[in-house]
Amino acid sequence: MLKPKGLRAYTTGLLVAFTLIFSSLFLAVGVLTAYIVEDTIIMRLVGAQVDQIEQSLAQGESPQLNAKQRLYTEAEDIPSAWQAIILKYPSGELFTDTEDHYHFQHLSTPSGDFAVLVVEVSEVLVVTESPRAFIIFVVVFAVMVLVAVGVALKIANRVTKPVLDLSTAVAQRALVTEPMPDLPFELKQLASNFEASFSKIEQMLQRERDFTTDVGHELKTPLTAFNNLLVIASGRPLSSAEVEQLGRINADLANTVEVLLALAREESLTKQPVNVMACIEQLAIDQPQVVAGEFSIALTGDRSVVIQGNPVLTKLLFLNVIQNAIRHADSPQLNIDIAADRIVLANSAASRKQLDFMAPGVRDETSTGVGQGLYLVRRIAEKLALRVELNLGNEQFEIVFHIN
The missing domain is CATH 1.20.5 (Single alpha-helices involved in coiled-coils or other helix-helix interfaces)
Structure with missing residues (x-):
């Protein structure tokens, strides 16, 4: 697997290698084409001279030859170094150890006799005999290769930059919370x-x-109370009040664990409309104390109010408030008023100390609970994006949930 920083070098190497290989092939094809074109032109020139000589022979005239042309009418007259090639092929090239270069072509004479024209063509060679032109070509080609390599580097940087930016952003995300590029x-x-x-x-x-934090904070107090009762029970039988307290602690533990698990689940992030009045009405009729007439819930307000939240957490929010009121209220009645921007739950209460009942473990000296109920209410409300306000005064214990 490539390292992130090696991707650019790897891509650059591939593009540069491709550019060099392609350029070398282009150079080879260009040089080969130049030789082929040069040979073709020379053969056509030689062919034109052959046509003139054949025309002169057909008219019975003696052909006019220049210093570069040799006409052989007898095979024996051909230099021995050339005989094998000339007698084997109708036309072609003759290479020598000197700078001279020859092309030959057989003639068609009126009598059908043997005749071949050999022409020295070194003066008309461009590719072979003009090193200056070849050097210019190579220099221009080298410049073009350098330009192509530069373009390849820019392309490699442009292509790999988004990937490297993404890799850097992913690596930095573990250190700094920043949006992706x-x-x-x-x-x-x-x-x-x-x-x-x-x-x-x-x-x-x-x-x-x-x-982890909630478990450490919220289960410590009830477990301590539970252990204290177990110590008492090991020495003597528990009184009816202690047994009742043990039952409340057990119920508080069960409720706390249920709330903590609900808060920890990923499903708690899923939001959907929840009708507040319908939810509270269902919770009210599920309370044995309400059914038995030992506690009453007065529900007023707008029946159409909905909040966006997880249905399970919403139910646990109001259930905890209702059960806290049933257990700890000074009077057996809870008044609930529902409006579009707030939900108010209140009951009459004697004057209480100004304590932060929303903090973990905080309870009134008259309370027999473990001080976790309203703290759990605050935690659930935070998850539901509801702002909680606790009002103590005028012999009222009032909790207000502000709907954003």
Whole structure:
């Protein structure tokens, strides 16, 4: 697997290698084409001279030859070094150890006799005999290769930059919470998927941290009370009041564990409309004390009010408030008023100390609970994005949930 920083070097190497290989092939094809074109032109020139000589012979005239042309009418007259090639092929090239270069072509005479024209063509060679032109070609080609390599480097940087930016953003995400960069093409969707995955992981880790903290804070007090009663029970039978207290502690533990698990689940993040009055009405008729007439709940307000939240957490929120009121209220009645921007739950109460009942473990000296009920209410409300306000005064114990 490539290291992130090696991707640019790897891509650059591939593009540069491709450019050099392609350029070398182009050079080879260009040089080969130049030789072929040069030979073709020379053969046509020689062919034109052959046509003139054949025309002169057909008219019975003696052909006019220049210093570069040799006409052999007898095979024996051909230099021995050339005989094998000339007698074997109708036309072609003759190479020598000197700078001279020859082309030959057989003639068609009126009498059908043997005749071949050999022409020295070194003066008309361009590719072979003009090193200056070849050097210019090579220099121009080298410049073009350098330009192509530069373009390849720019292309490699441009192609790999989004991937490297994404890799850097992913690596830094573990240290700093920053949004993913805006990337082009399919990388934008990939970055979005990374962003969603990181968000889920962060939420999961936060829920795990919250659960660990909550368990440490919220179960310590009830477990201590539970252990104290067990110590008492080992020495003597528990009184009816202590047995009742043990039952309340057990119920508080069960409720606390249920709330903590609900807060820790990923499903708690799923939101949907929840009708507040319908939810509270269902909770009210599920309370044995309400059914038995030992406690009453007066429910007023707008029946159409809904909040966006998880249905299970919403139910646990109001259930905890109702059960706290049933257990600890000075009077057996809870008044609930529902409006579009707030939900008010209140009951009459004697003057109480100004304590932060929303903090863990805080309870009135007259309370027989473990001081976790309203703290759990606050934790659930935070999860549901509801602002909680606790009002103590005028012989009222009032909790207000402000709907954002």
